Amino acid sequence: MTTMTRSRQRLNASPKRLAGVLREAPWRAETRKMALLGVLGVFAFMLAGMYVHAGAQADIEFRNEQNLLSQRETLFFEVKRLEADLASEYAYDRMLQRAYALGYVPQANDAIEYVIVPPVASAADIVPAEQPVEIVPTETLLEWAIRVGEDLFVAVGG
């Protein structure tokens, strides 16, 4: 009942009134523009966020890279230090001290006996004996053809 009355009222409206009714409400236009601006704003924020995120990631990677470079440098210094330590350990005086501490006693030159060792053949000098491969035929060509044919026949027939 109530619905019918409202429809009638609309039908009875003048064209001007009708145009006024059909015209978009100002608040709707504003809302749409605001929504558009909002979407643009959100999009801008997303872009900015992505930019900041990417920047932060890059920054983190930069720091990581710097740390790795620093570690590499530290290790390089450590290698050099170990090399120097090793060189000190192998210094002539140090080696001599250690040798004496271990009971080394220098020998007179006439105590040295030179022993002539017969030359030993090196691996390169040893040539493996050649083993000729002797091929002894056990069947003729005809026998072979018959045998292959029989095998084939048996295989097919079976």
Place this chain on the structure above:
Amino acid sequence: MDDRFAFRIKFVLGFFLIGAIAVVVRLIDFQTDANTEKMRDQAKARLTYSADSEPPRGRILDRNGHVLAIDEKYFEIGLVIEDIDLDVPADRVAASELDQAIQELERLGFFDPNVQFRNVLAIDSNLDTPNGLRDYVLAIRTEIDIEKAADDYSPGFKLAYNIGNPIPAEFVDRLALAQKEQYAARNEAIANGVAPEFIPEVTLKHLRWTESNWVRTYPEGSDMAHIVGVVDSDGNGIYGVEQNYNGFLRGDTVSQTFEYARPEEITGELTKTEEGVDIVLTIDRDIQALAMRKIAEGVSYYGAESGNIMVLDPQTGELIANAIWPARDPLNLEDWTVRYFDPGVSKPFEPGSIFKPLTVAAAIDAGEFNLQSSYYDNGCGEYHGVQICNWLKTSWGPQTIDGVLRHSLNLGTTWLADGLGPTRFYGYLRAFRLDKATNIDLANENSGFLVRPSDAAWVPSQLAQNSFGQGISTTPIQILSALSAIANEGDLMQPRILHAMRSTTGEVVFGESTAARPISSETAAIVTDVLASAVEDEANQAQVPGYSIAGKTGTAQRVLYETQIIDGVERDIALGYDQVLNVTSFVGWGPVDDPQFIVLVKLDGPTRDEWGSSTAAPLFSDFVQDMVVLMELPPDQVRAELASE
């Protein structure tokens, strides 16, 4: 309502538009401004920093790969005075803190208690450089006068006492941990509301540390110092190999630019530093050490002032050992100012009778004399107004070339040189390259003194004197190099100390080269045979059991010099001959059939005995007996048996 809203929108957009236009205008202004470049540089400077990176010097190795010099990174620890407010009693803790730190350093053995550290004030206005490198100046000692430091402090400068230099990284790590723990304990106490009087002090807060430059380490110490040289505070080599090959050893300093974090440009290119090249020497570390010990013993036993043992490979010109005594200390700065840092290549001496084989070789090679040529030896004779005598003025009667070398006769070499004449005699000396330095690749090499007929100072009697090594001077390397031509069938090889260069890209090995061929191989063989028989008969103290040795003794008068500064340069002015002390020497090579070494032994001013045959010759024998073992050189008989198989 609509109009108002539209107006508001336009108004806001208008603001944005004006702002954008302003930005664009300003950008255009930046691009066209006269100071654009300057502003760009300023902007870049704010986003980047640069640091000079000094790569380590290359290593120096002996022929067997033993390290003779290597760089190691150390740290410096400093006490920054600027941080200390002397008006605050608590900060006087710094003084005791310093003592604590130094006690810790001493406990860990970083300080040598026998070394008197210097207390030098260090002022540096550039301690806080962007790259964190701080350039502390030397200032070492346990007792720092902190009140005086405060007086010396002036605003704008930071004042730092270096209390430890160099300090290994290991200690710095421990110190950093200790400092961190102190701060952590203090912060924890504050957070827990501990009463102020119970809050622990950070006693290490004034200590700073920084990487120092690379520090050169010499594992072989004074055994090699005069050959290898040293490096000064600027990282440049002084003396020896360090100086001669400084350009290769030092590498390239690279200026690296780093960019602070920016999203689109993370960092600039990190350029790898160009490390120095490794230098491999011809020196044998073990033979060098043996030679150093033998010459030290020899100088001590014979009461000499100094001495040399030099070993050369006559077939390649490679310097195997170059021992001097007194030795140089690479850690003693005073030694750096020694004029003849390596006397083996820089200090000339009158060679005396070890020169005679050159005169004999020249006489035979010229075809003027042969083994049958003879003269009558009277013991003394006059030559162009100058009395020439044999040693002990002994008369030897009829003599051949064999006798001249066997008995070391001055009249004999005078006879030979006179027969050759000045032109040919000095021509041969030039062929033996005695008129110039050998050009061995060691820094500060000098040449001896040779006056020739074309010089105004030359007089005819010098021909006789020069023939037996008097009135002429050579450096040890010069005379050894010249005599090596006789040992090496007439070929004089270019003496050298560089065996190879190594870098990350590969290795370059340097081969031998012939510098001259002063005599024929036949002449060399004749002189070698005569010298070998002379060692067996006359200079038997130089014999090496089991090995055939050719050699010659030398006893020369010692020239006394006075050093004067002329035109700003130190020069030696000869004062005349020493009437008391001589220079004794012996040069020998072996095995005669295939010489692997030629050795010079020289003693300056021995007091136990005055003759080369009884000082340098036995020292030569003693040294070579041990050296052949290190060279893995079997006796002649064993080699012959090996060759016959």
